[in-house]
Amino acid sequence: MGMTGQGHAIPPLRAGRRPAGAALLGWLDDDRAPRLCRIAGAPGSGKTHLLEWLVQACGGEGAPERRRLHAVVPADGTSVRGVVWALGRRLGVVARTPGDLLSALAESDGRTVVCLPGLNRAADPARLVAELLDPLLRLPRIRLIVEAPEGSPGALGLTAVEQPAVLDLDLPQWTDQARYQHWCAGLNADSAGYPSPGAALGHTRPEAPVTVAQLAARVPRRGDGGLDPTTADERVLSELWTATTREGGTVGLLADPAMLTCAGPVAVTAALEDIGGPIPAAWDAAGPALIAEPDPGVRATLLRTRLIGLDDRAAERLATVPAPWRGAWALWPNSSIGWPGPVASLALGAGAYAGQLLLADPGGTIRTVQAETGVPLARVATPGPEPLRALAVTADGEVLLLDASGGLEAVPAPGGTAEQPSATAGPLDALRGAAEGGLSALATVPGLPGSAPAVADESGSVHWYQDGTVLTERLHTGPVTALAGAVVDGRPVLVCGGFDGTVRAWWPGTAPQAEPSARRQGPVNAVAAAGTPAGLVLAAAWADGLVRISAPHRSEPLDLRLGSQVWALTLADGRLVLGTSDGIAAIEY
Known part of the structure; x- marks a missing residue:
């Protein structure tokens, strides 16, 4: 159809349907239009063709913001859950239920345009409307385009919240007759079928369902x-x-x-x-x-x-x-092995906790499990519990807690007492003093005995204590949300993730790398790092549930999802352990 004022190319729309295409673009442009647009028409009228054209024109990142389709989910054969999951995936949120999706979208600042072709072919159109689409339309910044013929269950239910703008392709004003006839001539089709492309091509007879x-x-x-x-x-x-x-x-x-x-x-x-x-x-x-x-x-x-x-x-x-990956063990609700609940923080044990993982739930209660099998072991006595941002374990088994308000506390190793001086007390005081904002992340460096913990803050900086001096580097725009440490070739390396969606690796005492190790939309929830003879293994989890593993033995990063938000990560003996909103799983990659 040409170019928009912003230079965005609009693909051609065949079969004389330019009036229908212009109407759809006008609806997207008009904030005063009804927030629901329903595409109607008999079988063969070109509904699918029109929406496929709209996706080509407005579905990409290059589309002008006012015309952009943020999510397109074909409803053919789908259930309520299927549409919720697909919409969540496309919109960058982990949503299992309509309530999860609605809560996430209610917090969005900008408008969200959703396109749902084939509503009448959903597994249960009326249920989909009642449980998801009508509630979506109650959110003021949602705009919805659906394909639903007149009189279908989906069309009847959609009027409950808002009267739609209806684009009925059976009506001749949405088809340029001269262009339709020219299109028919080029295909040797029957122009007497005007305005239906399917009638011209003889494609209007529905097929009987297969048994x-x-x-x-x-x-x-x-x-x-x-x-x-x-x-x-x-x-x-x-x-x-x-x-x-x-x-x-x-x-x-x-x-x-x-x-x-x-x-x-x-x-x-x-x-x-x-x-x-x-x-x-x-x-x-x-x-x-x-x-x-x-x-x-x-x-x-x-x-x-x-x-x-x-x-x-x-x-x-x-x-x-x-x-490309395989689950080694897992603890989910009703598991025969045991279940620690949601895992908000995770740390690899050392000292008296060697061979164990420490797991903190959202309230701050800490439990231990065997790193090799996941078998639950014991509960760690702490002054709290209180919600934590992070926990870490020093080489001698001291447990460090960073609480939700940014407070940092050390729990003595088993057998120790609170009266005994902590080897980390002085370095931690120095690190606190160097922070430019509230502390937001904490990590130790396994395999580097005597090293102090590393911390990060809400200004985007990471801090490392070395030989009585604090080394600081600003690595993120906005808060650091995750931190991990490792040793590669005898040198410490810190890996951090931020609210800005980037993951970075920093060798203290050297200039940071010019480009991040990874960058995606949305905050980083967790990172993990481990040194191997071949180099650094790095894992990161973003808020939309994606986990990315980069390892020397892989030519390309491995992306995986478990279906939940991943809140914590650690690498242990060649496995990646993921703490999620449901439980915990260890995978081999």
């Missing part, structure tokens, strides 16, 4: 005669889940967990919406990570990690699937 029996016949069989999902076409398995849900008997498909991980996650999510049991519960817990994961191997290892301690037989059946 479970027909779909099952298209799935390869194992030697024992059972279905073999590992060699089946993903689309066929997805259609099988959808058809089985429609005809009944979904529970039977749960006997083989590979039936879930080899099918498309949207179809599986819709099928499991109201089914209980360990496997559906694990799928629900991992859902925000599963919903957009294209690799069946990653879906399998993710579901397996969520099943550890809950359904070990099902987890074992997924253990042989090749994947």
Whole structure:
């Protein structure tokens, strides 16, 4: 269609639909327009084509802010949970329920434009409207574009909150007849179908749904005669889940967990919406990570990690699937091993705590588990508990606590007493004095005996104590939100993450690197670091749930998600341990 005033290219819109395209762009531009726009029309009227064009025109970062689509989620076959998870993924928040998503969006300062093609083809359009779309429209900064024909369940429910602007493609004013005829001539199509492109091409007849029996016949069989999902076409398995849900008997498909991980996650999510049991519960817990994961191997290892301690037989059946990472142990709610609750802070033990991990919950209660197996051990006696920003363990087993208000306290190693002088007292006083703002992060450097802790502050600076002197470097714009230490080639290195979304590595006493080790949108929740003979291993977790691991043995960073926010990280004996809002898991990478 040309260029906007800001120089943004608008792709051509075929079949004479320029009036409809101009109307959509005008709706995006007009703050006085209804916040809901509904695209209507009979099958073949070009609704899908129009919305695909809109996504091309306004879905990228280069689109003008006033016209930008922030999230596009096709509703075909989706359930309420599936749409929530997909929207959260696209908007950079971890959301399991409509309430989670609504709470996150309510805190947003700018407007958010969401496009939902195929509302009438959702698993339950009326339920999707009632439980998610209507509540979204009650948020003043949300604008919503949906595809829903006149009289459909989705269209009827959407009027509850706001009367929509309706773009009905069956009406001729939205199609330039001369351009339509020219388009038909180029394709040798029947221009008598005006204004419907589908009628011109003869594509208006709906297809009859395929039955479970027909779909099952298209799935390869194992030697024992059972279905073999590992060699089946993903689309066929997805259609099988959808058809089985429609005809009944979904529970039977749960006997083989590979039936879930080899099918498309949207179809599986819709099928499991109201089914209980360990496997559906694990799928629900991992859902925000599963919903957009294209690799069946990653879906399998993710579901397996969520099943550890809950359904070990099902987890074992997924253990042989090749994947770039693998869960070693995990502690989730109702785990047969034990459950520490949400893990807000995490530290690798030393001294009397050697071979252990220290876990702090959001209230500040600290527990220990075996680093190798995750088996719970004991509770650490502390003056609190009170909410912590971080905890760390010195080489001699002293536990350092940084509380939510920035206060720093040392808990003696087991067998020690509060009256005994702390080896860290003097360095900690010096570090406190060097901070330019409130303390915001804390770390020790494993493998460097006698070293003092490192701290970071809300001004963006990191502080290291060495030979009676504090070395300081400002590494972030805004607060430092995470800090870790390691030894590489005998030298300490500090890795920090910030509210600015960057991750940086700093060797105290040298100039910082010009470019960050990683940069993404959103705050960094946690970092971890470890030295190896080959170099530095670095891991970081952002607020949207993504964890990135950079290691010398990997040519590219490894990205993974568990379906929860990751609040804490540590590296222990070649494994990455993740403290989450649900529990804790150790993975091999």
